[in-house]
Amino acid sequence: MARGGADPQTRILEAARAEFAAHGLAGARIDRIAKTASASKERLYAYYSDKKQLFLEVLELNLREFSSDAVLTDNDVPAFAGALFDHAMLHGDHLRMIDWARLETDGTWLPALEVMLGYRDEQVRRIRLAQAAGRVDASWEPAQLMTLVFGIASAWVHEPGGMLTHGGGFDSVAIAVRRANVIRAVERLIAPSATPAIN
Structure with missing residues (x-):
């Protein structure tokens, strides 16, 4: 799980690490990453233009x-x-x-x-x-x-x-x-x- 005290971008990266390692690029889900990071999908896309860039x-x-x-x-x-x-x-x-x-x-x-x-x-x-x-x-x-x-x-x-x-x-x-x-x-x-x- 991502650390709740970290800034949103750090939480997103930590959540994405677990998601991508488990499911790969195609199988990963942005909504799961955002939920684990306690961030909105809109916040995630403010940092990364798409799933591949985050990967x-x-x-x-x-x-x-x-x-x-x-x-x-x-x-x-x-x-x-x-x-x-x-x-x-x-x-x-x-x-x-x-x-x-x-x-x-x-x-x-x-x-x-x-x-x-x-x-x-x-x-x-x-x-x-x-x-x-x-x-x-x-x-x-x-x-x-x-x-x-x-x-x-x-x-x-x-x-x-x-x-x-x-x-x-x-x-x-x-x-x-x-x-x-x-x-x-x-x-x-x-x-x-x-x-x-x-x-």
């Missing part, structure tokens, strides 16, 4: 939060993978929004796309620094490695069995084991190897 605003907001929350630091790629995993567990709605955007928009996500591309390019630059420092196998093409790390970190979010049983409760022990496995897999992935990676 893209939420997408950009989510991506800005993500890009400041999970950052590669100290040349530590395994710790970065752990941070990505943590974000995926705590903010599954962010990943769902990206999935909805892929399915329901024409790809013109600007400025949300600019946020994501800028974030990706910065993390790729940091992977190069980690390679230069000898912390990451230099045979990896950094952008390819970035994609693999993302895939490992989000594996349980997109794993079919996990998706079908979603809502079965939060098991902190299982989550901790999965996080440890993410870090272990990335440690092995980046370890120096005599076999060149395929770029």
